[in-house]
Amino acid sequence: MHIAFYDTNPDSFDVWKTAIQKQIPDATVELYPKGNSLRAGYALVWNPPEDMFRYMPNLRAIFNMGAGVESIMQMKSLPNVPIVRLIDNSLKRSMFDYVDYHITKYKMGFDLCKMQQRQHTFKVPSNPFVDRDPIIGIIGLGQIGRYIFDQLKEKHRIFGFKRTPDQYQYPIPLLGRNKFYSGGFDGQEFQQFCAVSDIIVNVLPLTPETNRFLNKETFSYMKDGTCLINIGRGEHVVNQDLLEACWSGKLRHCTLDVTDREPLHYGHRFWNSMWIDLTPHIAGRYDVDSMVHELALNIEYIKDDDDVETQSYHERGY
């Protein structure tokens, strides 16, 4: 079995190769473009170059090291094979930890303390979450969003928003104080969702429908003083509108793990904004051995022509 490997981080190859050889002993792993593309039966990739699959006639499946498949979906020469997102518990857990940490930051008012520190001010900041718990709103209830939702609902009042109501049903009924909305970004449901959420977490995939959905219009639906955590994609955000929403107080603060260009250019206004915490796309850490376990399982499903739970579909774009 031949696996063609490509990652934007060239240092990861040896770690993956060792883990694959341990768990799938009959696999040969070759770094693209050095290896022989004609032999590749599977591709294991992160942000692959445009032409990668063009000369792989024997390809049976593409495995994406993570949740976001937009770089694959946008390829012009995409073969008609299953595209499988490798999403294991370590990745989900890491995304949850990231969100949980930043929710705590807002709940405790650490962002406000940091702003005061810049002005050498020592006082308890005025934070609405001192005497009431923030309500959390999660946008995107796919594999990762759902996991985060389920963990957070143990400790917070939480609302979910999902664009696609019928096709991919939320598996458990949401009872009591938690609720989930679905609809388009211009509909009443989204406005209601924004109007109740104090901290909004974006976990959506990037598709033509979700591109730039965080804009002047949608910010206007939010409460004054909303905190935003974006672990989806930078292209979801209209940057200028986000800055204006910060200046006007519509947004109290933003935590951005993703930006439309990564890295942002040196002079970008996000770097020095007191309303923005930037992290370099680190929310989705994972354990390679555990991801390779998923890979091995999924290769078996594909060999047996079984359905794969995390398969992506061209028609829905993720």
Ligand code: GLV
């Ligand atoms: C991270 O950005 C992922 O898509 O898994």
